[in-house]
Amino acid sequence: MVESEIYEWLEGKTFAVPEYKVFNADEKIDIGFYPAVIKIQSPKVIHKSDVGGVITNVQNAGDLNFARQKIIHNLNQHGIFVDGDDKFIVSHMCKGIELFFGIVNDPVFERVIVFGAGGIYTELFKDVCFIDSEATNEEITRAILQTKISVIFTKGFRGIKYDINLVINLVQKLQLLNVQELDLNPVMLQPGRLTIVDARLLNASAPAIHRDVKHVPEIFTPVNVAIVGASGHPDKVGYAIAKNTAAQPGVFFVNPGLDTLFDKKVFHTINDLPAVDTAVLAIPAAGVEKAIVQLAIKGAKNIIVITAGFKEAGHDESFLALLAEKYNLNIIGPNCLGVYLNGFNLTFGATGVLGGQVNLFSQSGAILAEIMDKAAEKNIGFENIISVGNMADVDFGDLINSYKGVNPLNLYIEGIAHGKNFLRAIRKSKSPVRIYKAGQTEAARKAAFSHTGNLAGNFNMFCGLLKSVGASLVKDINGLMYPYSFNKILVVTNAGGPGTVLSDLVSNKLYQLSDDDLNALNAVLPENWSKNNPVDIIGDARPERFKNVLQVADNFNADAIYVIVTPQFMTDAYAISQIFTTAKFKTKIFPVLLGGAAVKEAKKHLQENNIPFFDELNEAVCFL
Numbered sequence: 001m002v003e004s005e006i007y008e009w010l011e012g013k014t015f016a017v018p019e020y021k022v023f024n025a026d027e028k029i030d031i032g033f034y035p036a037v038i039k040i041q042s043p044k045v046i047h048k049s050d051v052g053g054v055i056t057n058v059q060n061a062g063d064l065n066f067a068r069q070k071i072i073h074n075l076n077q078h079g080i081f082v083d084g085d086d087k088f089i090v091s092h093m094c095k096g097i098e099l100f101f102g103i104v105n106d107p108v109f110e111r112v113i114v115f116g117a118g119g120i121y122t123e124l125f126k127d128v129c130f131i132d133s134e135a136t137n138e139e140i141t142r143a144i145l146q147t148k149i150s151v152i153f154t155k156g157f158r159g160i161k162y163d164i165n166l167v168i169n170l171v172q173k174l175q176l177l178n179v180q181e182l183d184l185n186p187v188m189l190q191p192g193r194l195t196i197v198d199a200r201l202l203n204a205s206a207p208a209i210h211r212d213v214k215h216v217p218e219i220f221t222p223v224n225v226a227i228v229g230a231s232g233h234p235d236k237v238g239y240a241i242a243k244n245t246a247a248q249p250g251v252f253f254v255n256p257g258l259d260t261l262f263d264k265k266v267f268h269t270i271n272d273l274p275a276v277d278t279a280v281l282a283i284p285a286a287g288v289e290k291a292i293v294q295l296a297i298k299g300a301k302n303i304i305v306i307t308a309g310f311k312e313a314g315h316d317e318s319f320l321a322l323l324a325e326k327y328n329l330n331i332i333g334p335n336c337l338g339v340y341l342n343g344f345n346l347t348f349g350a351t352g353v354l355g356g357q358v359n360l361f362s363q364s365g366a367i368l369a370e371i372m373d374k375a376a377e378k379n380i381g382f383e384n385i386i387s388v389g390n391m392a393d394v395d396f397g398d399l400i401n402s403y404k405g406v407n408p409l410n411l412y413i414e415g416i417a418h419g420k421n422f423l424r425a426i427r428k429s430k431s432p433v434r435i436y437k438a439g440q441t442e443a444a445r446k447a448a449f450s451h452t453g454n455l456a457g458n459f460n461m462f463c464g465l466l467k468s469v470g471a472s473l474v475k476d477i478n479g480l481m482y483p484y485s486f487n488k489i490l491v492v493t494n495a496g497g498p499g500t501v502l503s504d505l506v507s508n509k510l511y512q513l514s515d516d517d518l519n520a521l522n523a524v525l526p527e528n529w530s531k532n533n534p535v536d537i538i539g540d541a542r543p544e545r546f547k548n549v550l551q552v553a554d555n556f557n558a559d560a561i562y563v564i565v566t567p568q569f570m571t572d573a574y575a576i577s578q579i580f581t582t583a584k585f586k587t588k589i590f591p592v593l594l595g596g597a598a599v600k601e602a603k604k605h606l607q608e609n610n611i612p613f614f615d616e617l618n619e620a621v622c623f624l
Contacts (some may be wrong), residue, residue, distance in 0.1 A: 002041045004089050006199045015173065016195045020091035025072075025082045029064050035093040037197075038067045040075060042086040051078040056093060064090065094195045097152060097162070098186035100128065101170060103179055106458070109419035109465060113174050115167065117149045118186035130464035132423050133175050139427075140168050143468035152189075166194050180204040213421050214398040219302045219330055220384055222278040222344050226300070228254040228270060228291055229282035232261055237306055238282040240348035241338060248344055252276065270294040278302040280338060280346050285309040288334070289319055296327035304346060305333035311390050320392040329393075336389030337365030340382060347387065349373070356381020357483040359431075361399055362412040363388055364438075367477065371412075375481045379610045383407050391417065400425035400433060410480040411435045419465075426469045433471040434623070436480055437462055476622035484588070484623050486559040488512075491534035492549055493564035494541045494571060498594060498617060499534035502562060505621045511558040520555070524548040539568045543575040547583065560588045562620060567598030577602035581609040592620050 001009065004022045011017055022041065023029050040053035048054045052074025055067040072082050098118035106112050109132065116128030129143040144150050144167055151157070153164035166189065174182070181202040188195045227245065230253035231238030238255070245251040246262035252273055258266040267273050270291060279295045281288055285307050292303055310317035312335050324331045332339065338347030345353050349365075350372040358380065362368040365387045372385065386399060397418055400409055409431050416422055426433050440459045463473055474480065488511040493499035503510060513521075513533050521535060525545070530536035537549055546563065553561055565576050573593060580591055591606060591613040593599040599615075606613045614620040 001201050001203060002043070002087075003039065003199070004041060004087070006201050007091075009201065009203070010196055010199060013173065013177070015170075016193065018092040018094050018195055018197060020089055023088045023090065025084070025086050025088065029068065029088070029090060030061070031064070031090055033092040034059055036064060036090050037093045038064060038071065038088055038090045040071055040082070040086065041089045042080075042082070044080050044086070045075070051075055051080060058090075058093075091197070094188040094190070094197055096188035096190040096195075097149075097157070099149070099167070099189050099194070101174060101182075101184040101187055103174055103177060103182040105180060106419065106461060108416060109423070109461065111178070112461065112465070113171050115144060115171060116147050122185055129468070130461045131171055131468060132420075132465055134420070134424070134427075135171075135175070135468060136427075137168060137172075139468045139470070140171050142470075143464060144168070146464060146467060160191060162189060162191065166192075170194055178205050211418050211421060213401050213425065214330060214394060218277065219332070219339075219341065219386075219394075219399075220403065221342055222250075222302065222346075224250045224252070224274065224276040224278070225344060225346065226252045226254055226267075226270070226273055226276045226279040226295070227282070227346075228279055228295075229306075230255050230258070230261055230266065231282070232258055236282075237348045241280060241282055241306070241346060244345040244347060244351055251344070270298065273298055275299045278304070278344075278346075280304045280306060282306045282348075285315070285334075289323065292320075292323050292329070292331070293327075296323070296329060301328070302330045303332070304336065304339055305331060305389070305392075306336060306338055306348070307333070308335040310334045310392070317390060317392045324393040330398075331393035332386065333389035334392060335365075337362075337368050337387035339387065340385035342384075347372075347385065350376050352376045353385070354379065354381030356383060357407045358382045358481065359384045359403065359405075359407055359409045360412075360480055361386045361388060361396060361409065362480075363391070363414045364412060365389070367412050371477070371481055374478070378481070378612065379607065380481050380612070395422070397421040397425040400429050400431075403429075403431060406431055408432045408434055408483045408485065410474075410483075412438070412477065412480055414438045423465060423469050426466070426471050432485055434474055434479070434485070435466060435471055436474050436477050437466075474623060476618065478619060479623035482623040484560070486588075486624065488557065488559045490553055490556060490558040490561045491564065492546070492553065492561060493534050493536055493566075494539055494546075494568065495564065495566040496530070496536050498564045498566060498592075499530075499536055502564065502592070502617050502620065503534050505617065506624060509624060511556065513556075517553075517556050520552045521549065524552055534564075539566075540570050542570065543572055543579060546576050547579050550579065550583070550585065550589065554585045554587050556587070558587060560590065561585075562590050562592055564592045564594065564617075565599065565602070567595035571598070573599040573602035574605060577605045577611075580606060580611050580613075590614060590620060592617065 007017045019033050021031050036058045037056045039048050045053050058064045058067050100116050100118035100122045102114040104112050111133040113131040114128050127148045129146045131143045152162045183200040184196050186197050229238040230242040253261050253266045255266050256268045279300045320331050337349050340353050349369040368387050489506050489509045490511045491499050491502050510533055593615050
């Protein structure tokens with residue numbers, strides 16, 4: 001579509017465009033509005049500015065006819081010659097702040113709205129945000145505020161504070177359009193008005209990618225579980241899974257070559273099993289399809305396929321989704337580490353998994369195994385752990401949508417296939433969703449594709465959409481171990497340097513001390529304390545001073561208190577650690593013990609008493 005046709009199309013959709021007229025190349029130009037902009041309108045010209053096809057700020061009729069001749073000359077210089085099929089469009093010149101709006105169709109997230117700084121700044125600064133075509137007003141606002149240009153709505157520019165609702169309303173209109181691609185650039189922002197000055201449109205209907213979200217609450221509460229491929233060989237995956245579940249009632253082993261394993265009876269075939277609701281397959285890929293059909297007949301609804309050698313190896317796995325639909329199954333995997341659900345450790349990862357508040361869903365089995373091992377060392381427990389593997393059937397969106405608890409959902413993601421459902425699930429979730437996204441660079445995206453067979457997608461788009469829909473993105477993969485999320489953090493320290501570093505790391509979440517808070521701290525601290533957050537209680541602080549400060553700060557409105565202990569000459573780290581095991585506090589408190597030998601016993605004491613602590617400043621904020 002040429003520009004005048006796009007203007008007409010936009011007007012039909014109730015978008016504001018400038019007054020305009022279209023003329024033939026040799027037609028006398030007569031308009032009643034100035035200043036004006038004249039442009040070539042030709043299928044031979046795509047980027048008008050690059051070939052001198054646009055002249056702005058035309059003030060009168062004489063200048064307008066001269067501008068047309070100038071454009072014809074410019075085009076000739078680029079080997080483009082105007083003929084009877086070409087026209088000129090003259091539009092009323094609008095002044096204001098240049099904005100950019102667009103529609104793209106992403107292979108993962110489908111239709112997405114783009115907003116940001118317009119004109120030459122769109123490509124120069126890439127100050128844009130991404131908005132889902134189903135986003136609510138709250139999400140649209142959250143997305144807009146991710147851009148730097150949003151300052152014109154929050155603080156104003158040159159004495160004018162613009163109305164963000166103008167942008168929200170235009171985005172809502174764009175959400176109703178079903179086009180392949182649309183660029184509106186620039187869109188001029190004036191007080192009380194947005195006017196589309198230039199546009200490019202690919203007006204083909206965008207293909208919709210429909211996939212029903214699965215409802216899989218039964219996955220989280222297994223009762224009777226079959227381990228198909230349980231093995232007596234310690235170097236086999238089936239051995240590790242069997243060992244992890246040996247003491248668990250309701251677990252049945254299947255292996256045609258064994259009679260007993262870990263003092264449990266071993267069934268020789270799936271047909272010999274009693275009724276089961278969940279099954280784990282650790283068998284060769286060639287036997288997976290037959291086993292699933294047999295398990296479905298036995299009544300199983302949840303099947304975890306540990307077996308590798310499918311999409312990640314270039315082999316077809318589409319039959320898994322077909323089986324899931326035919327038999328109304330939930331199939332997790334293939335190529336996964338397994339699951340930990342309701343006390344059932346159906347993984348070949350760490351043995352000593354503790355119960356806790358963290359839900360961890362991971363696309364990488366190796367990353368999951370690492371986090372599980374670290375968590376065991378730190379006495380961190382889990383509610384559920386799911387290794388999703390290749391996600392041939394059940395994916396992240398399905399799991400989020402089906403989880404009915406309230407604990408955080410922590411996700412390690414390399415790539416996703418059904419982005420729309422993923423956003424819908426997060427939008428409805430009653431639990432906070434926190435994500436570490438791998439595949440942030442081009443090289444990493446290629447690695448992720450070869451590893452899981454899923455598109456990693458555009459990282460900036462992924463982050464922007466996830467933030468706007470309400471998810472949090474953690475920068476450190478270790479953050480996936482923790483269930484915490486805080487917005488108001490108080491830092492108490494016996495050394496200025498570490499307190500400053502930690503404050504920088506949580507700068508947007510630092511708790512602001514009130515006058516009452518300051519007065520309360522003044523009563524228990526030396527005169528020369530820092531008088532702000534971080535609360536520097538001075539290097540000579542003994543355990544009693546730490547305790548007094550914490551008892552006072554426990555009455556503040558902070559969400560969490562970080563207590564930094566550095567091993568100075570007069571510091572009794574062990575005695576300070578005892579404060580956290582004997583005193584009772586309402587506020588969540590995290591000791592941060594910096595140093596080596598001098599704080600070794602303090603760390604040991606906290607670990608033995610299951611008190612979470614950190615020994616690195618970066619780790620202390622890894623989940624924020």
